Amino acid sequence: MHPMLSIAVKAARRAGNIINQASKNLDLLTVSKKSHSDFVSEVDGAAEEAIIKVLQAAYPDHAILAEESGHRGDHNNSEYQWIIDPLDGTTNFLHGFPKYSVSIALKYKGVLTHAVIYDPNNNELFTASRGSGAFLNDRRLRVSKRIKLEDCLIGTGLPFRDLTHIDAYFAMLKDIVPRIAGIRRPGSAALDLAYVAAGRYDGFWEIGLAPWDMAAGCLLITEAGGLVGDLEGNETQLESGQIIAGNPKIFGQLLQVIAPHLTPELIEVQRSAKSI
Ligand code: 2AM
Ligand code: CA
Ligand code: CA
Ligand code: CA
Incomplete structure (x- = not known):
């Protein structure tokens, strides 16, 4: 696995652990609304901070775009940009409906180069690096073969x-x-x-x-x-x-x-x- 992808995996798993812990006590969460039917909880922010901490420790010069905290770093001069959704499916998470994920991608010179999507409920880790294929845990992924x-x-x-x-x-x-x-x-x-x-x-x-x-x-x-x-x-x-x-x-x-x-x-x- 490419070192940058393993850092992304480490970050996604950290976030997944935070989400899994919080899912045991949903009643304790503070939830606010960004707008009508657009909810956010402290878990979104905590997961995002955990991801950013791992990425910045490894790559302090990389730029970041994350849902909850927006832009960080020098987007004009960094060739690398991380794009982060710390908890995709917050509404589901808040209802204990087990369809949510952590999503982390890296763009290099404007091109998507590494990707991780982690489902902490099912411990399913989807990864890809440009030119090296896509994987679910250790298994190589192919799209379906249906033609009709x-x-x-x-x-x-x-x-x-x-x-x-x-x-x-x-x-x-x-x-x-x-x-x-x-x-x-x-x-x-x-x-x-x-x-x-x-x-x-x-x-x-x-x-x-x-x-x-x-x-x-x-x-x-x-x-x-x-x-x-x-x-x-x-x-x-x-x-x-x-x-x-x-x-x-x-x-x-x-x-x-x-x-x-x-x-x-x-x-x-x-x-x-x-x-x-
Ligand atoms: P989010 O949980 O990270 O905000 C597309 O449907 C995306 O919209 C979802 O992946 C989800 O991302 C976001 N979304 C936020 N609130 C939603 C809602 N009430 N219904 C559907 N999607 C919502
Ligand atoms: Ca959101
Ligand atoms: Ca989202
Ligand atoms: Ca989100």
Whole structure:
């Protein structure tokens, strides 16, 4: 394992331990709301600090973008940037619904290079390094082999914070559901993307995500032989928050159903993210 990936794994496991400990006493947690239905607890912050402590001890010069504390370090001059979601699926965590994860990715010169997604509940560690494949614990991962949309299990997430695009999203959902075998919406986007890499889902799409929800999952999927793109089929821009992913046969079929429901506003979100 590349030394930078092992540091990321160490950080993810530390965060996972904090999350597991806290999950035994959910009633004791202080929970606040960032906005309507957007919850945060002290566990999010504690897990994030633990991750950052491990990363900064090893790589004090690297820049960091983390959900709860934002930017740290010199983003203009560092070639390395860590992108961190310390607890993806906070709502699930707070309800004892066992679908949440820790997500850590490293960009080198703007390119996703290492990725970890850790499910502390099931002790499932998903890792990838560019050019070296994707793994679940010690097992090499491949995306699924299904070729017909009608046989596929597709993951998604509902818009929850910004409801501006909810009609367009429901139009996508309405069109896709009769064409597939099943739909799932567990609520941890990072873990969903890891499941595409593992072949548990054949495809996934969502709008309104944040860069830290998507970064690690994108590398896991491409390293497992899958495709990721934006909702027009172009290269994913993490800042756009819009993603379609799947095995190489299903990616295009999913895109054909989803893309016609893009509104000018959703297209604008994608295209303006490209110019960042
Ligand atoms: P979070 O738990 O790290 O905030 C996509 O659905 C992402 O949106 C999730 O991975 C989750 O990341 C975030 N999210 C926050 N609040 C949510 C909510 N009430 N419902 C769904 N997703 C939520
Ligand atoms: Ca959050
Ligand atoms: Ca998240
Ligand atoms: Ca989070």
